[in-house]
Amino acid sequence: MALLTRFHQALAGLALAAALLPAFAQTAAPPAAPNTLDARIQDVKGDVIRLNRDLLVLEEExxxxANTQVALFVSMDVGxxxxxxxxxxxxxDKPVANYLYTPLEVSALHRGGVQRVYLGNLRAGSxxxxxxxxxxxxxERDYKRGATVKFDKGTEPKYIELRIKDSTGKLQPEFDVKVWQ
Incomplete structure (x- = not known):
């Protein structure tokens, strides 16, 4: 709860800084010709975008x-x-993600893409x-398969990849779970 309060205080500070930024820019720079006003506006927009990016990183942190973070990814090999x-x-035993794929997303996975399907917090333990x-x-038969893995979560972030790959020997797909170290 204290982290959330600090986050809100940081957010309020950033909002105040973003609100004061145009006023500061006016006092810091001498009056300029109209053509440089556009350049200053673009600079301020760039500053706001950078502040927004930093705020999103802070929010995710x-x-x-990191000590409770778990991320799940989906990838395909050939397919x-x-x-x-x-x-x-x-x-x-708690549903954390359900995802329906479009043909375009499946195509991206076939080309080597990896999708982060879940990011959340887990306590340490099994x-x-x-x-x-x-x-x-x-x-073209309907197919439903499952994959299960038991893992231990320590104090480091945990990254788990759900891989779908072809088994040409068995002429069927295989579903593999890889826990990254």
Missing amino acids: LLFP KLFQLDSVQIKLD HELVAFFTGQGPH
């Missing part, structure tokens, strides 16, 4: 501190044997992750 429709993820993948498998 406060909401998801000729499975056409992904959706993913449902449960952490410790946890269980269950992921369900639905889509079309070989011969």
Whole structure:
């Protein structure tokens, strides 16, 4: 709760700084010709964008501190044997993510893209992750498979990748969970 209060105080300070920025710019610079006014406005806009970026980074650090952070990613290797429709993820028997994929998103995954499907907080200790993948498998049949992994969360952030890959030997997709160190 103290972190949230400090976050709100920092947010109020940044809002005040953003409000005072135009007034400061007017007092710091001598009166200028109209053509340089546009340049000053663009500079102020750039400053506001940088402040916004810094604020978003601060917000993520406060909401998801590194010692409790867990991030889940979805990736595909080749994907000729499975056409992904959706993913449902449960952490410790609680649904944390449900995602329906568009054909464009599936295409991006086929080209090597990786999607962060969940970012949240977990206490230290043992946890269980269950992921369900639905889509079309070989011969355009409906396919639903699950993957389960038990992992220990320490004080470091935990990154987990849910990989979908083709098994050409079995002529079916495989669903793998990799816990990154």
